[in-house]
Structure formats: structure tokens, C-alpha cells
Amino acid sequence: MSAMAFPPWAVWLMLLGLAAFAGMIALSIRRNRGIRRTLFAFPYGLWIVVFTLIPLLLIGYYAFTDRSGAFTLDNFRTFWDSNFEMRKQMLDMGFDPADLGIARGNVNMDTLIYSLWMAFLCTIICLAMGYPAALFMADRNFKLGSTLVVLFIIPMWMNFLLRTIAWMSLLEDNGLINTLLGALGLPRMQLMYNSRAVLLGMVYNYLPFMVFPIYNALSKQDPRLSEAAMDLGANAALTFFKVTLPLSLPGVISGITMVFMPSVTTFFIPRVLGGGNTEMFGDLIERTFLSADNWNVGSALSLIMMVLILLSLTTLRKFDPEGEGGTMI
Amino acid sequence: MKKLLSLVLIALLAFSLAGAQAQGTVNVFNWEDYISEEVLELFEQETGIKVNYMRFTLNEDMLVQVRTSPGAFDVVFPSDYAIERMMAEDLLQPIDYAKVPNADQILDWLQDPGYDPGQVYSVPYMWGTVGILYDTAKVSAPIDSWGALFDEQYKGEVFMLDSPRDALGVALKYLGYSVNSKNPAEIQAAANLLIEQKQKGIVKAYQVDETKDKMVAGEAALAVVWSGDAQYAINLNENLAYVVPREGSNVWVDSMVIPRSAPNPENAHIFINFMSRPDIAQMNAEYIEYSSPNAGAIELMGEDYTGNPTLNPSRETIDNCEFFHDNNDVKVLYDTYWGMVKNAK
Amino acid sequence: MSRMFKRGYLALMLLFLYVPILVLIVQSFNAGVSRAKWQGFSLKWYIDLFNSASIMNAFYITVTIALLAALFATILGTLAAIGIHAMQKRPQGIMMTLTNIPMTMPDIVTGISLMLLYIFTRIPRGYFSMLLAHITFNIPYVILSVMPKLKQMNKFSYEAALDLGATPGYALRHVILPSVMPGVITGALLSFTLSLDDFTISYFTTSPLVQNLSTLIYSEARKGIKPTMNALSALMFVALLVLLLAVNRRANLVKESK
Numbered sequence: 001m002s003a004m005a006f007p008p009w010a011v012w013l014m015l016l017g018l019a020a021f022a023g024m025i026a027l028s029i030r031r032n033r034g035i036r037r038t039l040f041a042f043p044y045g046l047w048i049v050v051f052t053l054i055p056l057l058l059i060g061y062y063a064f065t066d067r068s069g070a071f072t073l074d075n076f077r078t079f080w081d082s083n084f085e086m087r088k089q090m091l092d093m094g095f096d097p098a099d100l101g102i103a104r105g106n107v108n109m110d111t112l113i114y115s116l117w118m119a120f121l122c123t124i125i126c127l128a129m130g131y132p133a134a135l136f137m138a139d140r141n142f143k144l145g146s147t148l149v150v151l152f153i154i155p156m157w158m159n160f161l162l163r164t165i166a167w168m169s170l171l172e173d174n175g176l177i178n179t180l181l182g183a184l185g186l187p188r189m190q191l192m193y194n195s196r197a198v199l200l201g202m203v204y205n206y207l208p209f210m211v212f213p214i215y216n217a218l219s220k221q222d223p224r225l226s227e228a229a230m231d232l233g234a235n236a237a238l239t240f241f242k243v244t245l246p247l248s249l250p251g252v253i254s255g256i257t258m259v260f261m262p263s264v265t266t267f268f269i270p271r272v273l274g275g276g277n278t279e280m281f282g283d284l285i286e287r288t289f290l291s292a293d294n295w296n297v298g299s300a301l302s303l304i305m306m307v308l309i310l311l312s313l314t315t316l317r318k319f320d321p322e323g324e325g326g327t328m329i
Numbered sequence: 330m331k332k333l334l335s336l337v338l339i340a341l342l343a344f345s346l347a348g349a350q351a352q353g354t355v356n357v358f359n360w361e362d363y364i365s366e367e368v369l370e371l372f373e374q375e376t377g378i379k380v381n382y383m384r385f386t387l388n389e390d391m392l393v394q395v396r397t398s399p400g401a402f403d404v405v406f407p408s409d410y411a412i413e414r415m416m417a418e419d420l421l422q423p424i425d426y427a428k429v430p431n432a433d434q435i436l437d438w439l440q441d442p443g444y445d446p447g448q449v450y451s452v453p454y455m456w457g458t459v460g461i462l463y464d465t466a467k468v469s470a471p472i473d474s475w476g477a478l479f480d481e482q483y484k485g486e487v488f489m490l491d492s493p494r495d496a497l498g499v500a501l502k503y504l505g506y507s508v509n510s511k512n513p514a515e516i517q518a519a520a521n522l523l524i525e526q527k528q529k530g531i532v533k534a535y536q537v538d539e540t541k542d543k544m545v546a547g548e549a550a551l552a553v554v555w556s557g558d559a560q561y562a563i564n565l566n567e568n569l570a571y572v573v574p575r576e577g578s579n580v581w582v583d584s585m586v587i588p589r590s591a592p593n594p595e596n597a598h599i600f601i602n603f604m605s606r607p608d609i610a611q612m613n614a615e616y617i618e619y620s621s622p623n624a625g626a627i628e629l630m631g632e633d634y635t636g637n638p639t640l641n642p643s644r645e646t647i648d649n650c651e652f653f654h655d656n657n658d659v660k661v662l663y664d665t666y667w668g669m670v671k672n673a674k
Numbered sequence: 675m676s677r678m679f680k681r682g683y684l685a686l687m688l689l690f691l692y693v694p695i696l697v698l699i700v701q702s703f704n705a706g707v708s709r710a711k712w713q714g715f716s717l718k719w720y721i722d723l724f725n726s727a728s729i730m731n732a733f734y735i736t737v738t739i740a741l742l743a744a745l746f747a748t749i750l751g752t753l754a755a756i757g758i759h760a761m762q763k764r765p766q767g768i769m770m771t772l773t774n775i776p777m778t779m780p781d782i783v784t785g786i787s788l789m790l791l792y793i794f795t796r797i798p799r800g801y802f803s804m805l806l807a808h809i810t811f812n813i814p815y816v817i818l819s820v821m822p823k824l825k826q827m828n829k830f831s832y833e834a835a836l837d838l839g840a841t842p843g844y845a846l847r848h849v850i851l852p853s854v855m856p857g858v859i860t861g862a863l864l865s866f867t868l869s870l871d872d873f874t875i876s877y878f879t880t881s882p883l884v885q886n887l888s889t890l891i892y893s894e895a896r897k898g899i900k901p902t903m904n905a906l907s908a909l910m911f912v913a914l915l916v917l918l919l920a921v922n923r924r925a926n927l928v929k930e931s932k
Contacts, residue, residue, distance in 0.1 A: 037832070037842075041757025041769065044750050044813060048772050051810040055787030056775070058794065086665040093659075095513050107668040133687050136680040146926065148684060150918050155691045156867045157914055158698060158907050161891050165899070166694035168539065169701070169709055174546045176697065190485075193534050204690070212860055217822050220856065250822040257774070258818060265780035275534025276491045277527070279671045286782050286874075290389040291493065292664040295786070302783040309778040310771065358882065362897040382728075383882035384893045394882060397793055401881065538895050546710035561898070565711050 018049055063299035075300035082107040085297070108284065112305060115281035116312070118195070119263040122202040123210075126259050127252070129203070130210035134251075135244075137211075138218035149215055152208050164201055164272050171197055171273065193275035201269040206262070210255040217251025218244070256316060261309050281305055354379045355596040358394070359406040360583070361386060363455070365616035372603050378596050395420060399590035403597040409444040409582045410494075412451050413655035421450045422589045428598035431605035434625045438644075439582065443652050451584035452601050453622035455614070457556035458580050458642060458650060459495060460573040462540075462563075467550035475503035475574045478551055479522065484531050488543065488552035489523075491535040493667035494653055495579070496523060499553055502576050509654045513662055520666035524673040535671070544569060555581070557619035560639050564618075571639045573646050580650035582622070695911060702904035709901075719905040729890065729906060735801065736886040740869035743808035748862040750809070751816025755857075756850060758817070759824040773814045784811060785878030792879065799881045807879040808869045815868065816861030823857035824850075 066072045078084045083105030087097040133152075137145040155163070170176045171191040178188045191197060221244065229239045267282030279287075285305075288298035361384045369380050383402075385391040388411040395405060395415070407415060415421050426432055432452050445451045463472045467486065478487050478499070490496050498508035500519035510516055526532050533549050541558040543549065545565045554562070559571035585604060587597045603609055607625025614621035614630065620640045621627055627634060627641075635641050656663060702720070706713030723729060758769045776784065788807050792799055827850070835845040851858070873888035880889070891903050 037760035038757050040753040041755075041761070044754030044757070044817075045769070047750060047810070047813070051788065051791070051806065052772070052776050055784075055791045056779075058790040059783060059787045082668055083665055085661045089659070089661045090513055093511075093513075100513055100517050105665065105669070107665075107672040110672055129687065133684060136684055139680070142680075143926075147919065147922050148688070150922050151688060152691065153863055153867060154911065154915055154918065155695055157870055158695055158911055159888060159891055159903070160871045161873070161888070161895065162698055162899070162903060162907055163694050165539075165709070166697040166701075169697050170694065172543070172546065173548050204694070207691070209864075212864070213819065213822060216819070216856055216860055217826075220823065220826055250825050254818045254822055257777070258815065261774065261777040265778075267780070267782075271491070271536065272539065276536050276671075277532070277534060278674070282780050282782075284668075284671075285780050288664075289782055289786060290387065290393075292660065293389065293392075294661075294664070299783075302780060305780070306775065306778040306783075310774060313774065360897070361893040362900075381883060384885075384890075385882065386893045386895065390877070393878075397789065398799070398881065538898065542708050542710040542898065545708055561708075565706070565708055 059299045059302065062295045063303050066296055075296045076304065078297050079108050079112075079301055079304050081105055082109075108301060111279055111284050112281050112308070114278065115264050115266070115305075116308070118199060118202065118280060119260050119266075121199060122206060122263045123256055123260045125199070125203050126207050126210040127256065130207055130255065131214055131252070134211050134214035134218055138215055138221075140223060145219075149212070152211055156208055160205070161268070163204075164269055167197075167201055167204070167273060168192070171200075192273055193277060195274060195278060197273040198270050198278075198280070201273045202263055202266055205266075205269070206259045209258040213251040213254035213258065214248060215251075217248040217254075221247050253316070257313060260316075261313065264305065264309055353377060353596070354381055355593055355600050356381045356383070356401060356403045356591075357406075357600065358383045358385060358391065358402045358404070360384065363406065363583075363617060365612045367616075368604075368609055368612050371609070372600065376599060376603070378599065380600075395588060399588070400592050402588050403591040403593045404600050405586050405588060406454055406583050407586060408653075409442070409584070410653040410655050412584060412586060413444045414657065415586065415588075416445070416450060417655060417657065420588055420590075421586050422591070422594065423449045424452060424587060424601070425598060428595075429602040429605065431602050431607075434605055434607060434610070434623045436622050436624055436627075438647065439622045442582065444582075444654060445584070451586045452605060453582050453584045454604065455557075455617060455619040456580065456582040456622050457620050457640075458573050458646070459490075459498070459553065459555055459578050460559065460571055462544055462552045462554045462559045462569055462571050464544065464547060464550050464566075464568050465570055466568045467547075471570075472551065472572055473575050475499055475576050478553065479503070479526050479531065481529060481531060483550050484529065485533050486550035487526075487532050488540050488549050489526075489532055489535050490540075490553045491537045493663050494656070495553065496535070496670070497663060497667065498579050498653070502574075502578060505576070508579050508651050509656060511656070511659045516659075516662055516666055520670055523670045527670065527673045556639055556642075557617065560618045560637075563639065573642060573650065575649075577649040577651065579653060580647060581653065698904050699908040699911070702901050702908045704901055707898070707900060719901040720909075722900075722902045723905050723909075726902065728885070729887075729902065732885045732887045732890045733906065735884060736870060736888070739801070739805055739808055739886060740866050742805055743812055743869045744862050744865035746809045747812035747816050747865045748858060751813040751861055751865075752820050752851075752854070752858050754813065755817045755820035755824060755854075756846070759821065773817050776811055776814050781872070781874035782878075785875040788875070789878040799879060800884050801880070804876055804880040804884065804886070807875050808872065811872070811875060812865035812868055815864045816858075819861035819864060820854050820857040823854040827853040 063075055064071060064073070066074065074084065081104045083102050086105075087102055090097045090102070136142065137148050139145060168175070172178065173188065173190060173192070175191075177191060181188055225247070226239050226243050229243045234242065265282040265285075266280050267286050270276070270278060270280045270283055285298055285301055288294050288301060355378050357380055359382070369382060372378070373380060385394065388408050391405065391407060392411060392414065395402060396418070412421075429452060435453055439453045439456065441448050442453075461472055461475070461477065463477075465471075468477075469482070477483065478489070490499075494508070497516065497519045500522045501508055501510055501515065504515070504518055504522065506512075506515045506519070540552050540554055541562045544552050544554075544562045547566070554571075556571065559569075563569045563571065585601045587594055587601075591597050604613070605623060607623060607629055610621055610623035610626035611629045614623070614626055614634070618640070621630075621634070701709050703715050703717070704712055705716035705718065758766055761769065779787070784807070788803075788810070789799070792803050797803055831849050832845050835849045836842065840848075871888060873886075873892045876886050877889050877892070880886075885893075887906070891899060894900065894903065
């Protein structure tokens with residue numbers, strides 16, 4: 001893994017990226033009246049290029065090459081067919097994969113689909129639980145509202161590993177919840193070692209990220225709008241659906257973004273609460289980089305996942321009438 | 330306040346940028362909680378050499394660090410197969426045994442081990458076995474075979490090790506093959522056994538760190554564990570017992586090595602020699618509660634140690650076990666089959 | 675909808691969030707070392723805590739990095755959000771996609787990619803490199819927190835201020851910033867939170883000598899996390915709770931007196 005020997009084409013590619021970006025900024029300045037304001041984003045633009053884009057290009061380098069540094073698309077093929085590399089190695093060793101019945105492997109695809117599904121469920125649950133919470137806290141008549149919002153974020157300051165392990169103490173077969181059930185004469189349940197527990201862990205982890213943006217959007221809403229609607233004869237439900245909800249949509253979109261995207265890459269929770277029985281894509285990528293020591297395939301898998309997540313999010317953004325942060329794809 | 334903060338920031342920055350090591354330091358890279366703190370203090374007192382102690386969690390993490398930070402470490406504590414890997418990548422320097430006279434304390438069966446022929450690059454530190462930790466209150470008869478893990482009567486009561494080589498190794502051993510098998514048919518048979526075990530619902534969970542606490546809590550009947558973890562659990566729950574199955578198992582060793590790029594090789598040798606001193610080895614062994622490779626230390630620990638089959642298995646048991654060897658040329662096979670096992674529903 | 679229902683709902687949710695924390699705190703008083711077996715009440719882990727140089731060091735590093743990263747991320751991110759908001763649709767779309775990218779990257783990819791960057795550019799890994807990494811992953815969250823506020827702001831206030839003779843800097847400070855302040859604060863809080871907790875990215879972008887609490891805890895996971903960590907978490911929790919409630923109370927009193 002000699003990272004020092006980066007081929008010249010990689011360096012040229014990066015410089016090209018920088019030039020393209022600078023050009024974009026220049027164009028934006030030319031067309032826009034708010035010339036001064038646009039420039040505010042320039043430091044960040046530079047930061048992104050150096051600390052996100054260039055590292056990504058380095059990852060891309062690994063994704064498109066094999067261990068010896070030669071160009072290949074095989075790493076991406078491994079996503080579709082997880083047995084691809086193994087079949088090649090078997091042939092090299094003189095064994096025939098057909099003898100052993102090695103067909104197309106769908107491990108990587110299955111895991112990604114499972115992860116996308118879990119992330120989707122997590123986002124929906126966070127939304128369903130978080131929106132009412134934000135709504136109640138943003139209620140102007142509720143004096144404790146802003147204090148409660150603060151209380152929402154504090155659990156996040158306890159270490160993530162410790163919190164997840166604490167859930168173990170609660171959910172185990174001999175954990176606190178089951179002990180309580182036993183004491184009450186109720187049957188014990190297997191609360192852990194399955195997808196339900198993983199989902200619980202994920203929701204626990206990401207709920208505050210959903211609540212915050214929605215709370216922000218709701219709390220600054222002009223109350224006179226809903227009052228006006230009520231004056232015009234709408235009842236509470238109608239006011240909510242026609243006035244409050246649409247106006248809070250940017251916050252909802254932010255919340256969904258901040259929950260869905262990171263949750264696809266969740267790791268550690270499936271291991272600890274799911275009993276390592278089903279991997280999510282985050283675990284798979286970590287395993288590929290570290291345990292399997294295969295940075296090439298790991299990079300390719302990561303790139304595929306990132307593209308897919310960005311695509312899902314673009315489809316979601318079509319629902320945003322304000323076009324808040326519409327993506328370019 | 331701002332000034333103080335920026336001063337601190339500059340100081341820390343300078344510290345992090347300082348590549349030069351002061352005379353009289355040694356940079357040690359070891360597993361977490363794998364040394365007695367007293368030992369480090371004693372070392373600093375007796376030799377005057379300052380210890381920069383750093384920790385890692387997995388061999389893989391350690392390898393990444395050693396490869397990407399040459400000159401950062403003097404003494405590293407890798408596991409056997411990792412040593413082979415490091416040897417293959419020419420990351421280590423031979424040990425000058427003239428400077429480590431205490432190395433003759435190492436047990437004879439650990440001298441000239443398979444992973445480091447001639448013991449050129451490593452001095453053993455701790456060792457152990459892989460076996461079954463079981464809850465005597467939950468099993469029908471004493472366990473002595475890997476077969477118990479695949480027995481349907483223990484449905485939902487088995488913890489397996491979440492590590493490709495260990496899990497496949499168990500299956501391979503049960504089927505009568507070597508843990509270092511390079512035959513795809515054998516590895517496939519092992520993987521299928523594990524997949525079956527999963528699909529029949531026998532496995533409760535695949536985990537590594539959480540197993541010992543869970544066995545203490547009585548979460549399962551059987552678990553595949555390392556001997557040191559077994560000892561930890563047995564100390565806290567008297568119902569538990571440990572056995573190395575009759576089909577044989579894996580014996581592992583964590584050793585001390587010196588990277589080729591070590592900035593203080595002299596001090597590294599002094600450190601390794603110090604660790605191999607019987608009284609020091611005893612302190613470490615008693616604190617960590619793993620098996621010691623040091624004959625002098627074993628003598629000092631007496632009956633407490635020699636009478637404990639978990640930490641001090643019989644010679645036959647040891648002979649029935651294999652070391653893991655570096656399997657880089659068939660790694661893809663193991664990892665791919667492991668992926669199938671993890672993905673099986 | 676009845677008030678009781680609303681209060682009840684919020685109470686349940688808070689219960690859900692805090693029960694594991696309580697479990698953690700209780701376990702910090704366990705005389706035994708295993709979370710599976712209660713061996714009596716003891717304060718020894720709290721004492722151990724203050725005697726441990728490595729933990730105190732890690733604590734110091736964690737807090738300073740979190741504060742500094744939150745500070746710089748908030749500044750860069752707020753300016754960026756203001757700038758992006760003023761862009762045309764196309765460049766704005768590009769910038770928002772770019773902002774999303776760090777959030778789609780799994781921690782390990784962010785960590786390894788930055789590590790590769792540092793190796794490539796010969797930046798030594800340590801405190802500084804870890805700080806840069808933290809700022810990098812925090813900024814998108816700041817931008818996403820500030821953007822909705824910018825959308826809600828009156829589109830022409832800034833220009834109006836300029837027309838009335840204000841300099842861009844004045845208009846920024848007195849027109850834009852007050853409207854977006856709640857978003858800025860949220861962003862800062864989120865950044866601080868994310869930095870406190872991160873371990874994968876920190877692990878790959880620092881040297882083993884410079885550990886933060888998360889990497890320290892993670893490295894203990896293999897052998898078993900000692901209750902000392904629970905004790906530290908409990909103390910941090912109580913301290914932060916008191917601090918935040920005090921600040922919040924103050925803000926409320928100020929609001930009411932206006």
C-alpha cells in the first residue's frame with residue numbers, strides 16, 4: 001500500500017478539478033448581483049476541494065486499481081458479484097469454481113439493499129416520532145419548550161459506544177427489561193440479536209438530528225399565518241396540513257437528510273445489538289478495509305454506496321417546492 | 330483565555346510535529362489493558378528510560394499504523410499471523426539476543442515457533458488457546474467436542490467468534506481439517522457448516538468483546554472464546570467452565586517485535602529483556618490473567634497457575650493445537666466465504 | 675389536542691432518551707468490573723479516573739478539539755450557507771451536492787481518505803490533523819442548520835440595507851446574522867456533539883500518542899470497557915446538563931424581560 005507513489009495522472013486529475021471549481025466560482029460571480037455574498041462561500045469551497053474532493057479522488061484511485069496499481073474495473077464487478085475475486089483466485093490455484101458450485105455471489109448487493117431499507121425505516125420512524133415532538137415543543141404556549149430541546153441533545157454527548165452498550169444491559173435476555181418482566185410475572189422476550197434491536201439503536205442515535213431542524217423551522221414560523229387561517233374558518237387539522245406543515249418542509253427535508261444519509265453507513269450497532277447476525281453495509285465496508293485488508297474493493301463499494309445515497313436524496317428533494325438546496329444531478 | 334488556548338494549541342502542534350525522539354525513550358505499541366501499570370513504573374525507575382505507551386485494538390489496525398507511520402514505534406506486540414505478515418513485508422528487524430539474555434526463560438515449545446522460524450524477530454509475551462466456555466448449569470453433560478456447537482439441543486444458546494479465521498477455524502477443526510487449510514473444498518465445507526448452524530437458529534450471536542460479560546450474565550450455554558476471556562468469566566461466575574475440544578484447536582501467541590524503522594532499537598532491546606525477567610513476567614501474567622510463556626514466572630506463580638487448566642493446559646492439549654499461519658495467498662477465499670456466512674439468513 | 679397528551683408524549687420520549695444514560699450512571703458505581711455482575715456500591719472508579727493520566731489527557735484533547743472544531747466549522751459553515759443562498763440555481767445545486775458528500779461517506783472512508791491525504795501531503799498525524807478532520811465533517815451540518823433559516827428570511831432585507839448605505843459587513847452582522855442565529859447555534863451544538871463522539875475518523879487522522887476519549891474507549895472495547903469510562907461519562911453528563919440548563923434559563927429570563 002505505497003501511497004507515496006501516486007501516478008501523475010492522478011495529480012493532473014486533481015489539478016483539473018481545482019481549475020473547474022475555480023471556473024464555477026468565477027461564473028457564479030459574473031452572473032449574480034449578490035457578488036459579495038457569494039464570495040462568502042469561497043473559503044468553504046476551497047476547504048471542500050482540499051479536504052473532501054481530493055481525498056475522494058485518492059479513494060477513487062484505489063477503487064479503479066488493483067493491488068499492484070494497475071487500472072481495473074474488477075473492484076466494481078465485485079459489488080455485483082461478491083464471488084468474482086474468489087473465482088479468479090481459485091482458477092489461479094488450479095481449482096475449478098464450477099466443481100464447487102460457485103455461482104454469482106450476492107452478498108454485497110443484499111447487504112446494501114438491507115442497509116438502504118433499514119435506513120429508510122429508521123428515517124420514517126424518526127420522522128413519525130420526531131415531528132410531533134418538535135411540534136409540541138415549538139408551541140408558543142409551552143414555556144418549557146426551548147429547555148426540552150436542549151434536553152434532547154444532551155444524551156448525544158455521552159459516548160456512542162457506551163450508550164449502545166447500555167442498551168445491551170437493557171435488552172439482553174437477562175437484562176433489565178426482561179428482569180422487570182420476569183418480576184411482574186410476564187413472559188421474557190428476546191429483544192436483542194435481531195433487526196428490531198438494531199432499528200431501535202439507530203432511531204435512538206438519530207432522533208435528535210430529526211427533531212432539531214424541524215423544531216427550528218417550526219419555532220420561527222409566523223403565528224399570525226395560522227391565526228389567519230383559523231379566522232378564515234379552518235379547523236386545527238386543516239390549518240396544520242395546509243399552513244404549518246408546508247412551511248416546515250425545509251426543516252423536514254434537512255432532518256431527513258441528516259438522518260437518512262449517515263444511517264445507511266451505520267456500523268457497530270448491528271454488531272452489538274443485532275448480535276452480528278446480519279451485517280449492514282457500514283460493517284461490511286469496515287470489514288473489507290480492515291479485516292480483509294482489501295482497500296481496492298472497499299473503496300469501490302464505498303463509492304457505489306455514496307452515489308446511491310446521493311441519488312435517493314435527489315429523488316427526495318423533488319418534493320421540496322422551495323428548491324432548498326436542490327442537487328445538481 | 331484566548332491567549333492561553335492559542336499557546337496550548339501551538340504547544341500541542343509543536344509536540345505533534347516533533348519527529349525527533351529524546352534520548353532515553355522507548356515507544357511501545359501494545360494491546361489495550363495488556364500490561365501491568367506497575368511494570369511500566371518499575372521500568373522507568375530502574376532504567377531511567379521514559380515509556381511512550383500507545384494502544385491498539387486489532388492486529389489489522391496495528392498493521393495500518395505500523396505501515397503508515399515508520400519511525401513511530403520501537404516495540405510492538407503483534408499476534409503470530411500478524412508477525413508473519415510483517416516479516417513478509419519486511420517491516421521487522423532481527424533481535425540481537427546478546428542484548429536479551431532473559432529470552433532463555435521462554436518455554437521450549439515456544440522457541441523456534443512455526444510463524445517465526447528460528448525465533449529471529451519475536452520474543453513471546455503472552456499466549457493462549459481457543460476453546461469452548463460453557464455454563465455447567467445449562468448443559469446436559471460436560472462438553473469435550475466442537476460438535477456441541479452444532480448440536481440442535483443448544484438452539485439459540487451458542488455464541489460464536491466474529492472473526493473469519495477463528496470461526497472458520499473451529500468448523501475446519503471439527504471436520505478434521507487444518508486451521509490453515511488452503512483447499513477450497515475444505516473451506517467451503519466449513520463455511521457450509523457455519524451457514525447451516527445459522528439457518529437452524531443454533532447461533533445466538535456472532536461477537537467478540539461482548540461474549541465474556543454475557544456468559545457471566547448467563548445469556549447462553551456455550552461460547553467460543555480465547556482462554557484469557559474464559560478465565561475472566563470463570564472468575565465472576567462459578568458455573569462456567571472452559572475446555573479445549575478433543576478435535577484440537579488454535580494456539581495463539583502475542584510476541585514482542587522491533588520494527589525495522591525503530592528510532593531507539595537499543596532501548597527496545599532493554600525493554601524486551603525487562604519484560605522477560607521472571608518477576609516482571611509474573612506481575613504481568615497475574616494482572617492480565619493470560620498464559621505466560623516464561624518458565625521463571627511460572628515457577629514463581631506456583632500452584633495457583635500450574636493447577637489451572639484454563640491458563641495452563643496439558644502438553645497433550647497444546648500439541649493438539651495449531652498456530653495460525655499467514656494466509657495471504659488464500660485470504661480472498663476465507664474472506665469471501667466469511668461474507669457468505671455473515672449474509673446467511 | 676389536549677395538553678396532557680402533549681406533555682405525556684414528550685415525557686415518554688425523554689424517558690426513552692435517558693434510560694440508557696441512567697443505566698450507564700448506575701453502572702459507574704459498580705464495585706465490580708463487569709457490567710454483568712453488580713458487586714456492590716463503590717466510588718473507586720471515580721477515584722481511578724482522576725489518577726489516570728491517559729484518561730485526563732484524552733479528556734482534555736477531546737474537549738478542546740470539540741470546541742475548536744465547532745468554532746471554526748460554525749464560522750466557515752455560516753459564511754458558506756450565506757454565500758450559497760445567494761447563488762443562482764445551478765451553482766447552488768452543485769454546492770449543496772458537494773455539501774452532502776461528506777455526510778454520505780461512511781466514517782471509515784472519511785477517515786482513510788483523510789489519512790491518505792495526510793500521507794500524500796506529508797502532514798504529520800496528530801492533534802492538528804485530527805482537528806482539521808473534525809472541522810471537515812462538521813461543516814455540512816452547520817450549513818444544513820443555517821440554510822432553512824436563510825430561506826425563511828426576508829429576501830430583500832440585505833439588499834435594502836445596502837441600498838440604505840450599509841456596508842456588506844454591517845449588513846451581514848446586523849441584518850442577516852440575527853435572523854439566522856438560531857440556526858447557527860443549532861449548527862454549533864451539532865458540531866460540538868459530533869466531535870465529542872467521533873472515533874473512526876479520529877482514529878485514522880491522529881497518531882496513537884494523541885488519543886481522544888472515543889478512540890480510548892474503542893481501544894478498551896476488546897478487553898472490556900472498565901467502569902472508569904462510565905464514571906467519566908457520568909461526570910461529563912451532569913456537568914453539561916447543569917451548564918446547559920443554566921445557560922438556557924438565563925436566555926429565557928432575558929427573553930422575557932425584553
